[in-house]
Amino acid sequence: MNSPRTLYDKLFESHWIGERSDGSSLIYIDRHLLHEVTSPQAFAGLHAAGRPLWRRDANVATADHNVPTTDRDRGLDGIDDAGALIQVKTLDENCARHDILHYGIDSELQGIVHIIGPELGLSLPGMSLVCGDSHTSTHGALAILAQGIGTSEVEHVLATQSLVHNRLKNLQVHLSGTPAAGVSAKDMILALIRRIGTAGGSGHAMEFAGPTVEALSIEARMTLCNMAIEAGSRIGLVAFDATTRDYVEHRRFAPRGESWERALEYWEGLHSDAGAHFDRTVELDVGALPPQVSWGTSPEMVCGIDESIPEPESPTQERALEYMDLKPGARLSDIRPNKVFIGSCTNARIEDLRTAAEVVQGSRVAEGIDLAMVVPGSGSVDAQARSEGLDRVFTEAGFEWRAPGCSMCLGMNPDSLAPQDRCASTSNRNFEGRQGYGGRTHLVSPAMAAAAAIHGRFVDVRELGGAS
């Protein structure tokens, strides 16, 4: 009888190659996702050393960080920024040179790398998956050993199909309670980060478990795992279950027929065994959790909508309040954003857009909101939303409906905040200048962002009624 193992232990062991001469562990990488910003130097290094690609079909690429969200019918000609154009073209060239499957700017399946991976069935349970992007933790929602890596590691994976990865500790986040209507996975993960801090999960793989997680959709679980990195963990995980099976089945690259049956049998084992040892467990009851809003410049600086801005407890928090132009004691519901961004790998999937549309339906964007925009996470999400008429719900309310990409989550493309702009954003980071130089970010759920657009200030979506 083997001793009980965590999901992370199982995934680590099934991908473990062995130890190198220096004692570090190598794990095998099944899937490698590439984008235009963190891959060019890796390909250049590979070429300079004259090394071949280890396994072509492990790799899939898309352009997401830099692409404009307007004028997309112009393709590359629609990119005004010379640097961005070079990066997007370089990715095109590198993929052509190595015959790597690439959803470029002209592809109708292009999108944010962490959105297209799962939706196309490129990210499958039991895999190990890497990408030169910290939000790669997202894919862990499908019981995938997924982690963000740096560019040197991207080159390493291209050349060796392996990653130096020494075993992490195990952290379990146990979520219980039924969230109130209008309270989402985004609120849960923000509350968790507030609790344990942005370094709370460092050195650990973070598995989300418990009855609340079991009841969540895969898209909601992706929101949880997506922001594991904001809690310090480069890996987020959720066990495989029937919900995972239903999500993966019939995806474009999912196995079929006999192969599907065999995969299912294997995937059934992708959970932590009863009695498996976790180095740490954090419990969070979300039953009474209010919608969360960040007030500072770190994702741990978060409050419930019914709270006031706290007194700063450190020079870092003082500085954050100054940057955000907020005073301790001010009520969150008195904060008036002038921009609203619904998008990003955290919250630009179809369920996010449906939830936001439900809040927006039949209303108008408030005066004082200079820009409210929806950026669907992928071409597929865009098409699905249009088929449901969601784009009309938003545009008739005064939102802009844009083309897919990372957009204002990090503002590498033309979508960025101006100095002093205050943004209700469904993205993942409220760092100084993250969404644009001098811009101020409040991290919220899609429903909260939509409600802020309609009311011109943060409101408690639990009190709006109708949102389910």
Added chain:
Amino acid sequence: MQPFERHEGLTAPLRQDHVDTDQIIPKQFLKSIERSGFGANLFDSWRYLDEGRSDQRHTQRAINPDFILNRPGFAEASILIAGVNFGCGSSREHAVWALLDYGIRVVIAASFGDIFRQNANNNGLLTIALPEDVVQELMQHSEAGGHRLGVDLQSCLIEELSGGDTREFAIDPIARQKLLQGLDDIGLSLLERSAIEACEQRRCSTEPWVFAPLQDREPSP
């Protein structure tokens, strides 16, 4: 990668916790396909008074005189001392390239973001985690200016060059060896080629669907 054995240099205190990689190198400077040239934009939004653009000459920009690396006697610093969770956030290796390009060889902090630390190890930037009270003490020494440390990776000692305590530091032995030798990481892994192939074969039999060719199943439009 440049080996790291010993470094002596001037310190600079960065009195901030959770310094994220967006702060170390803001996004507008990531639009390069090179590994060099990022130093001029290290800590850009703290270091300069304007919003930087990648096509600007940094010598013509107004600098923020209050920022530590702009204060007299700190610009030549090669050892940075910071608070907890230095390098959290984005996985951008550009943050490490920017620090090295500026001339920083060592970062001492109370703790580091996991991905940043791995990136640092892969580029010969030494990261040393010390207890918070020790970091605070070093920052105080550093504040006065002209504070120099000798950091020896062979002996894992930090020496106060202007007199004072010598401190030990702990570092992952694997990371230490790698930094000391400036190893070609890919070359080292490729020595394990047969083990990688064996693992690939094993996975091919236990999870064959993972290895299904993608190109053949290119979807119809």
